[in-house]
Amino acid sequence: MKRARQPTIGNQSHAGYDRLAPMYRTLESILFANRLQEARVALIEALPTIESALFFGDGDGRLLNVFATRFPNCLITSVDQSRRMLDLQQKRFPDHTVTGRQTLIQANALDYHPPPGQFDLLVCSFFLDCFSESELARAIPQWLSALRPDGLLYFVDFRIPESGWRRLRGRCLSWLMHRFFRHSTGLKNRGLPDFESLFASHDLDIVADADTRCASDTGTRCAIDSMCVCRIYRMVKNETGLRP
Numbered sequence: 001m002k003r004a005r006q007p008t009i010g011n012q013s014h015a016g017y018d019r020l021a022p023m024y025r026t027l028e029s030i031l032f033a034n035r036l037q038e039a040r041v042a043l044i045e046a047l048p049t050i051e052s053a054l055f056f057g058d059g060d061g062r063l064l065n066v067f068a069t070r071f072p073n074c075l076i077t078s079v080d081q082s083r084r085m086l087d088l089q090q091k092r093f094p095d096h097t098v099t100g101r102q103t104l105i106q107a108n109a110l111d112y113h114p115p116p117g118q119f120d121l122l123v124c125s126f127f128l129d130c131f132s133e134s135e136l137a138r139a140i141p142q143w144l145s146a147l148r149p150d151g152l153l154y155f156v157d158f159r160i161p162e163s164g165w166r167r168l169r170g171r172c173l174s175w176l177m178h179r180f181f182r183h184s185t186g187l188k189n190r191g192l193p194d195f196e197s198l199f200a201s202h203d204l205d206i207v208a209d210a211d212t213r214c215a216s217d218t219g220t221r222c223a224i225d226s227m228c229v230c231r232i233y234r235m236v237k238n239e240t241g242l243r244p
């Protein structure tokens with residue numbers, strides 16, 4: 001296991017996530033039981049073989065654990081601002097006594113410039129909602145530059161359902177979570193960024209969606225929580241940087 005530490009990050013978000021780290025899983029299960037973890041891993045089996053992956057803001061490492069178990073030969077780089085979250089990731093890593101397979105980097109992702117074109121997969125789970133739309137518009141190209149041509153983005157986050165009682169529940173829980181994270185981590189957002197528009201402007205096509213996968217597999221409603229989205233996107237740029 002390699003640890004790469006960047007200069008100290010002295011912001012409220014960093015300190016807040018350090019404080020939240022030991023209770024993060026418990027707090028999550030009070031509101032959602034195991035449903036966020038179900039959403040996180042919904043499309044792991046749909047991924048092709050991945051040899052190198054870059055995780056951003058994986059928090060306490062529960063997705064990373066499932067992913068690293070599914071792809072035992074994959075080289076993984078994980079960037080998080082919170083040292084305590086990274087410590088949990090290290091503990092949860094399946095073969096955490098083995099060195100060399102995982103690189104943990106403590107850094108503010110907004111300032112992190114990954115090596116270009118090196119990764120098969122970028123993973124963002126409940127991470128992009130930590131940023132404003134203008135921050136994402138600047139950072140997403142910087143983060144996507146880490147992918148090889150045809151690389152994949154594994155995206156999991158919240159959404160507000162279209163209608164009915166689920167929409168009401170979604171709005172209430174979203175309001176509650178934004179208040180909580182504003183207070184505990186200094187989150188500036190008052191609502192969810194418009195992920196669909198952001199991705200649409202960044203040459204990303206959906207190749208798998210937990211909604212349609214579940215619907216076609218079972219013929220019934222989606223198996224993940226209606227407040228969650230789990231998708232795999234593919235970069236549609238080729239080596240020349242142009243859309244095919």
Ligand SMILES: C[S@@+](CC[C@H](N)C(=O)[O-])C[C@H]1O[C@@H](n2cnc3c(N)ncnc32)[C@H](O)[C@@H]1O
Pocket residue numbers: 013014017040056057058059060063079080081082085107108109110124125126127130
């Ligand atoms: C809401 S938690 C999500 C954790 C996990 N991915 C999950 O699925 O629950 C956000 C994570 O992103 C990290 N994070 C937030 N802002 C960050 C930033 N600017 N740079 C790096 N990491 C950041 C936090 O430390 C935390 O681990």
